[in-house]
Amino acid sequence: MGASWASGINLYAALLMLGIGGATGNLDLPAGLETLENPLVIMAAGVMYISEFIVDKIPGVDTSWDAIHTFIRIPAGAMLAMGAVGEMSPVVEIAAAIMGGGMSATSHGIKAGTRLAINTSPEPFSNWGMSIAEDVTVFVGLWAALTNPVFFLIFMVVFFLVAIWLLPKIWRGVRFIFRKLGQLLGLVDEDTDKTGLSTRAELPLSAGNRPRVEPPPGGHNVASELTRLKSLMDEGAITADEFNVLKARLINPDP
Numbered sequence: 001m002g003a004s005w006a007s008g009i010n011l012y013a014a015l016l017m018l019g020i021g022g023a024t025g026n027l028d029l030p031a032g033l034e035t036l037e038n039p040l041v042i043m044a045a046g047v048m049y050i051s052e053f054i055v056d057k058i059p060g061v062d063t064s065w066d067a068i069h070t071f072i073r074i075p076a077g078a079m080l081a082m083g084a085v086g087e088m089s090p091v092v093e094i095a096a097a098i099m100g101g102g103m104s105a106t107s108h109g110i111k112a113g114t115r116l117a118i119n120t121s122p123e124p125f126s127n128w129g130m131s132i133a134e135d136v137t138v139f140v141g142l143w144a145a146l147t148n149p150v151f152f153l154i155f156m157v158v159f160f161l162v163a164i165w166l167l168p169k170i171w172r173g174v175r176f177i178f179r180k181l182g183q184l185l186g187l188v189d190e191d192t193d194k195t196g197l198s199t200r201a202e203l204p205l206s207a208g209n210r211p212r213v214e215p216p217p218g219g220h221n222v223a224s225e226l227t228r229l230k231s232l233m234d235e236g237a238i239t240a241d242e243f244n245v246l247k248a249r250l251i252n253p254d255p
Contacts, residue, residue, distance in 0.1 A: 001081065001099065001100065001103055001145065001152075001156065002141065002142050002144070002145025002146065002152055003018065003033075003077070003080040003081065003084060003100075003142065003145070004077035004078070004080055004081045004099070004100035004101070004103040004104045005077075005103045005104065005106075005107050005141065005145075005156070005159070006107075006138045006141060006142045006145075007073050007076050007077040007080055007104045007107075008073050008074070008077055008103065008104035008105065008106065008107030008108035008109075008111065009107050009108070009111050009134050009137065009138050010049070010052065010134060010135060010138045011069070011072065011073045011076050011077075012045050012046075012048040012049035012052055013049055013052075013135055013138045013139065014080075014138060014142055015036060015041070015045040015049075016042065016045040016046055016049050017138075017139060017142055017143075018033065018036050018142075019036040019037055019038075019041055019042040019045055020042060021146075022034065022036060022037040023037040023039070023042060027146060030083065030084050030085070030086045031086050031087060032082065032083030032084065032085070032086055032087070033080070033083045033084060052065065053131075053135070056131040056134075057124070057127065057128050057131055059118075059119045059124055059127045060119055062115055062119070062127070062131070063112070063115060063116050063119055066108075066111065066112035066115060066116075067112070069108070070108065070112070073104055073108045074101055074104050074105045074108060075101070076104070077100045077101055077103060077104025077105070077108075078097040078098070078100045078101035078104070079097070079100075080100060081096040081097055081099060081100020081101070081103070082094075082096050082097040082100065084096065084100075106159075106160070106163050106167075107159075109163075109167060109170070110163060110166060110167065110170065111134060113167070113170030113171070113173070114130070114170065115127070115130065116173075116177060117170070117173050117177070118130055120177060141155065171236060172234075172235070172236030173236070175235070175236035175237065176236055176239060179237075222250050222251060225250055226247060226250060226251075229243055229246055229247060229250075230243070
């Protein structure tokens with residue numbers, strides 16, 4: 001589980017640490033992972049780790065790198081978990097692969113979504129700091145998994161609780177970022193969204209200047225329309241500010 005979790009954040013750092021640890025005798029790797037001790041595998045992992053270390057510091061490029069590695073880190077996490085259980089029954093190996101794939105997918109999703117949000121900042125220092133923190137977390141977390149499994153299991157419980165709370169927020173943030181990029185590129189209408197109502201922040205809401213809002217199509221009442229708007233906000237289709245604007249226009253339209 002430790003190797004799978006680490007692979008979702010930085011696969012090559014995890015492979016490099018396991019390979020060097022096994023080759024130097026500091027780690028007793030299971031039979032399914034002894035291949036990582038091969039010098040050629042260690043060299044390849046080292047080259048890719050250095051490449052990722054550099055790419056991961058470039059805002060925008062790191063997000064593309066994460067997108068490509070969605071198809072690499074998650075399967076690798078499943079394979080590491082399968083190899084770690086050793087030569088056991090196929091049922092145990094499949095169960096380990098499922099658990100490992102889920103673990104690596106969760107950590108990869110948090111990493112990729114967080115880095116995408118950080119990339120909206122024009123300065124590169126937060127990006128560099130997060131990249132270095134991720135590498136340190138991988139080495140420390142994997143070391144804890146190998147030397148103090150109880151501590152690592154407690155960390156995993158906390159990690160999953162945080163992930164359950166954080167992933168929906170990251171998803172809404174990612175959708176908001178892509179919607180704004182679509183507006184900048186002219187692919188999304190800047191004035192209207194899925195609600196069919198104008199969401200320009202500059203339109204005043206005072207009693208004398210509030211724009212008229214027609215009743216929702218299909219004869220829906222205000223309560224059902226507010227429920228729909230709330231659902232859109234939860235999905236990330238509209239922001240909280242846009243929700244409040246639309247809510248005010250529905251509740252208090254001009255006579």
